[in-house]
Amino acid sequence: MSRPTPLRGVHEALGATLTDFAGWLMPLRYGSESAEHNAVRQAAGLFDLSHMGEIFVTGPQAAEALDYALVGHLSALEPGRARYTMIVNAEGGVLDDLIVYRLAPEEFMVVANASNYPMVAAQLTERAKAFDAVVDDRSDRYALIAVQGPRSQEILAALTDADLDGLKYYAGLPATVAGRRALIARTGYTGEDGFELFIAGDDAEPLWAALTEAGEPYGLRPAGLSARDTLRLEAGMPLYGNELSAALTPFDAGLGRVVRFDKPGDFVGRAALEPLKDVPPSRRLVGLVATGRRVPRHGYPVVAAGDGAVVGEVTSGAPSQSLGKPIAMAYVDTGLTEGLAVDIRGSHEPVEVVDLPFYRRKK
Amino acid sequence: MTSIPDELHYTKEHEWVAGVDDGLTLTVGITAYAAEALGDVVYVQLPEVGTTVAAGDSVGEVESTKSVSDVYAPVGGEVIEVNAAVVDDPSLVNGDPYGEGWLFRVRLEGDADDLLSAEEYAALTSGES
Numbered sequence: 001m002s003r004p005t006p007l008r009g010v011h012e013a014l015g016a017t018l019t020d021f022a023g024w025l026m027p028l029r030y031g032s033e034s035a036e037h038n039a040v041r042q043a044a045g046l047f048d049l050s051h052m053g054e055i056f057v058t059g060p061q062a063a064e065a066l067d068y069a070l071v072g073h074l075s076a077l078e079p080g081r082a083r084y085t086m087i088v089n090a091e092g093g094v095l096d097d098l099i100v101y102r103l104a105p106e107e108f109m110v111v112a113n114a115s116n117y118p119m120v121a122a123q124l125t126e127r128a129k130a131f132d133a134v135v136d137d138r139s140d141r142y143a144l145i146a147v148q149g150p151r152s153q154e155i156l157a158a159l160t161d162a163d164l165d166g167l168k169y170y171a172g173l174p175a176t177v178a179g180r181r182a183l184i185a186r187t188g189y190t191g192e193d194g195f196e197l198f199i200a201g202d203d204a205e206p207l208w209a210a211l212t213e214a215g216e217p218y219g220l221r222p223a224g225l226s227a228r229d230t231l232r233l234e235a236g237m238p239l240y241g242n243e244l245s246a247a248l249t250p251f252d253a254g255l256g257r258v259v260r261f262d263k264p265g266d267f268v269g270r271a272a273l274e275p276l277k278d279v280p281p282s283r284r285l286v287g288l289v290a291t292g293r294r295v296p297r298h299g300y301p302v303v304a305a306g307d308g309a310v311v312g313e314v315t316s317g318a319p320s321q322s323l324g325k326p327i328a329m330a331y332v333d334t335g336l337t338e339g340l341a342v343d344i345r346g347s348h349e350p351v352e353v354v355d356l357p358f359y360r361r362k363k
Numbered sequence: 364m365t366s367i368p369d370e371l372h373y374t375k376e377h378e379w380v381a382g383v384d385d386g387l388t389l390t391v392g393i394t395a396y397a398a399e400a401l402g403d404v405v406y407v408q409l410p411e412v413g414t415t416v417a418a419g420d421s422v423g424e425v426e427s428t429k430s431v432s433d434v435y436a437p438v439g440g441e442v443i444e445v446n447a448a449v450v451d452d453p454s455l456v457n458g459d460p461y462g463e464g465w466l467f468r469v470r471l472e473g474d475a476d477d478l479l480s481a482e483e484y485a486a487l488t489s490g491e492s
Contacts, residue, residue: 017399017402028402028429029402032402033402033428033429034403034456039379083474212490226402226428226429230428293405294406294407294408294426295406295431296406297431318429318459319405319406319426319428328402345424346432
């Protein structure tokens with residue numbers, strides 16, 4: 001049995017196609033996923049992300065505990081700001097990618113993926129033992145609603161007095177939205193400007209309704225996980241389980257910049273990762289654009305167009321609304337940038353290697 | 364409930380077949396139920412005109428944002444026409460699955476006895492949803 005979010009009734013009333021995702025019953029799409037994708041690029045989309053985990057780390061040594069537990073330099077984070085980071089195992093393998101918000105000098109919120117957060121909470125608890133800090137998994141109490149797209153600030157501004165102009169990318173602000181307490185974060189997973197609202201589960205339905213009404217004149221529409229996946233893929237953002245896994249280090253994924261060797265003290269994974277920082281990985285994460293219309297998908301082999309030798313593997317792929325062509329991310333042998341194809345169910349379909357991201361919004 | 368026109372025949376692979384009662388040339392498409400389950404169709408590959416197919420053969424594919432499915436020949440025969448419009452605009456499969464979204468036509472060789480009636484197909488899909 002999949003677990004419902006507090007917005008299940010809303011999704012059902014909207015006629016959503018529901019799907020199991022990481023043990024949660026989530027909206028896959030409400031109508032046409034292409035229309036939802038385009039609404040986020042051109043106007044705004046409303047997402048239920050209540051399956052994500054919210055783990056709080058508090059106490060006099062909360063910052064030091066996170067410096068030890070994660071690869072990032074969280075003690076250097078200013079209150080009110082957020083950072084993209086990772087938790088790795090002792091071998092340097094990625095256990096999850098995270099966004100950490102410093103809510104106050106001694107209070108952090110770690111946002112983890114739905115499939116991983118119980119494990120992340122357990123790991124943080126274990127790793128924080130030697131510190132004066134408390135780890136508390138509050139995921140059950142929180143709902144998370146995102147408003148993403150170029151019109152999202154206008155929509156949210158209709159419901160809050162909070163200083164949205166002053167809220168920077170990767171920052172969070174406690175505020176009141178439609179009369180309910182919310183942590184407003186300027187973050188997202190779509191490649192657009194947008195906000196994520198961390199709220200009490202009981203406030204999810206009234207806030208969804210208020211946002212739906214406020215967004216109506218701007219073309220806001222509810223968007224499901226299918227659109228979320230194509231949006232993040234166009235934006236070149238990794239998905240845990242696709243581009244990231246425990247078999248890969250942050251360096252393998254081209255995200256070595258998140259590993260902060262310059263921070264004070266030891267951290268889990270330092271010994272394993274330090275020797276790797278100047279070693280080029282054997283494979284590199286690249287963007288692929290198909291010249292034909294068939295879609296390279298997760299797990300399909302990347303081959304040399306000439307002799308058909310396997311030189312990589314697709315991690316995510318989808319038809320791209322913004323490019324009008326199929327796109328994919330793939331791990332490909334370092335140095336190979338031409339003459340590649342993807343083995344799509346037995347036929348070798350040519351692809352071009354491009355820089356990530358596929359899509360960058362106009363500022 | 365998605366629509367399941369009475370006058371058509373169906374397969375367990377969620378295809379519809381028109382023209383079974385009156386003759387030799389059968390038209391094949393995918394059902395509204397299947398189109399809705401797939402989501403937005405972005406690519407359709409169809410058999411070549413002139414190909415001889417056997418019932419149950421995989422003769423093409425329908426690809427949506429999230430998945431890809433085989434297209435099967437519901438009956439044996441020769442492919443005599445394919446819908447070029449749906450190749451150009453695969454969204455016809457979602458917009459009009461029983462009309463402009465048709466896929467191909469087959470000149471029947473043998474029989475079409477294994478197809479489902481609308482009633483039988485309705486029972487099949489109600490069991491799945």
